[in-house]
Amino acid sequence: MFLKTYRFLTVLLAPLFDYILARRVKQGREEEARIDECRGVAGRPRPECAALFWVHAASVGESQSALRLIHDILARYADAQVLVTTGTVTSAKLMAQKLPERAFHQYYPLDRPDWVDRFVAHWRPDFVIWMESELWPNMLRALAARDIPAVLLNARLSERSGKRWGMVKSAARTLLQTFSMIFAQTPRDGQAFEALGARKVVVSGNIKYSALPLPCDQDDLDDLKASVKGRPVWVYASTHSGEEALAMQVHQRLQTQYPDLLTIIALRHPHRRDEVVEICQEADLAHCVRGEGKSLPGEKDHIYIVDTMGELGLFYRLAPIAMIGRSFSDDGGGGHNPIEAAQLGAAVLSGAHVRYQQEIFDEMKGRGAAKILQKPDELYDALYHLFGHEDALAALQLKGADFVAAKDGILQHVEDRLWQLTDDAFNKEGKKAE
Incomplete structure (x- = not known):
């Protein structure tokens, strides 16, 4: 019927x-x-x-x-x-x-x-x-x-x-x-x-565990590394509405300890670029938009807005820490795939609202291959700890990469x-x- x-x-x-x-x-x-x-x-x-x-x-x-x-x-x-x-x-x-x-x-x-x-x-x-x-x-x-x-x-x-x-x-x-x-x-x-x-x-x-590693253009990676010049850097990957403002708030708090910090915001939906630029301007944060011309962040840029498609592989290789988007709220939450970041050696952070990826995150958490944050306020603490403790950062990166390789x-x-x-x-x- x-x-x-x-x-x-x-x-x-x-x-x-x-x-x-x-x-x-x-x-x-x-x-x-x-x-x-x-x-x-x-x-x-x-x-x-x-x-x-x-x-x-x-x-x-x-x-x-x-x-x-x-x-x-x-x-x-x-x-x-x-x-x-x-x-x-x-x-x-x-x-x-x-x-x-x-x-x-x-x-x-x-x-x-x-x-x-x-x-x-x-x-x-x-x-x-x-x-x-x-x-x-x-x-x-x-x-x-x-x-x-x-x-x-x-x-x-x-x-x-x-x-x-x-x-x-x-x-x-x-x-x-x-x-x-x-x-x-x-x-x-x-x-x-x-x-x-x-x-x-x-x-x-x-089968997500067996997916091909996200590609990147080696020349683009070399250009970015030269542009970043050893600055502390992290990426908030596949962001949705509300997460860009959180990234900027966390950035401003971390700046007191890391004045040359670069925060990369990789948009899940590139058409939201202008909205995110406006948030940057309201927060009085110098920023750079990657765009189709592949603009590079300058020394005075605090926020790097990535509005291009198919380049997460580039930023997972560049940034030692990746916060995975759409994971802090039941309303619109659900999480995104953390395997891609771990596979490329980035330490994985995520909120706890990951119902679309629940089994993956549960197993990663159990193996020490990802750090799960219960609320947005914990993002600052997690980044502060990892930037300040190279051994803890290296351990999280290694456990993530090994976890994916084993599957x-x-x-x-x-x-x-x-x-x-x-x-x-x-x-x-x-x-x-x-």
Whole structure:
């Protein structure tokens, strides 16, 4: 009943979808030039290839995790190509920079039946890999109707989502059985999917641990190191509204002990640059905006505002300490991926409100690989301690890097299972890379 009602409403309210897209364009949350892709209109022809994989990764975190898998798919299947879909402008820009040859990006269509059918009819994927927790009924119905093999990879299900789907358990079972296998991040996730009626669930771990290290341009890193010239530096990574003001308050307190301190604020959403510049001006803090011209901070700049995409790898290599954003409040909190920073040798700090990354942070905390702060006031104390105690800073950096390195084999374990499914789905001869 739920699925029939959902489909009926998405047909009945079809004009609303265009209104939603128009509003998102006005807000800068969609690319106007590519808006038809959100309606299922392809931005390019389907490639002539032996097999077309479709990898769907909703936003930046999921798409970053998928990159190594995409490389491995293309290495295994020499004549294959990979369609990658995401749902945000930020992730689209990231994919434009990082996708390898034979992989290309399109925006994911809104879940309106005719748009979904148009998308699937054009691309006709041979194998589908969805990342984490996206369950769109009309799209899954379209895949099942065409008998297209699909898996749910790095799957997670929050307690809240589990309860919601539990209220429509029959519908959840129908949707989940579209996937021939679900690779769950944790035993709790696996049990939750099984309780909803999933066909086959494997607890595989979190492939974020096996993601490729964030890249950086070595010349850019050398330029920044020369510009910083040994100044104490830290980065507040992937900041959201309210966190920039906190960073500046902490900076001003630390300045009494470290007058040449440089605070790097890397925005999660670059379009907020002007808002953050205004906060700097109100705080009377000299600042520099990186911008597309890659401006460098001068000796008198206290705050370095990073409004570019795909450069966190640069700043995790530059700054010995990384505070991870969106983690101090239940309202809008949830945390961001700490693995990328730890992998590159930065000491990881985070607030305690990290429900989207809870298992990762719990394990890192237990291993001494990250320091969890209960409230914003503790950020000053943590930075003051680490800047003043090189041994404590080095220990936190080392434990973080070792923690991630010890889990690097998770993706290989997943791929061993995945290749069994993909090899069965295709005529393997002639498609596997030599």
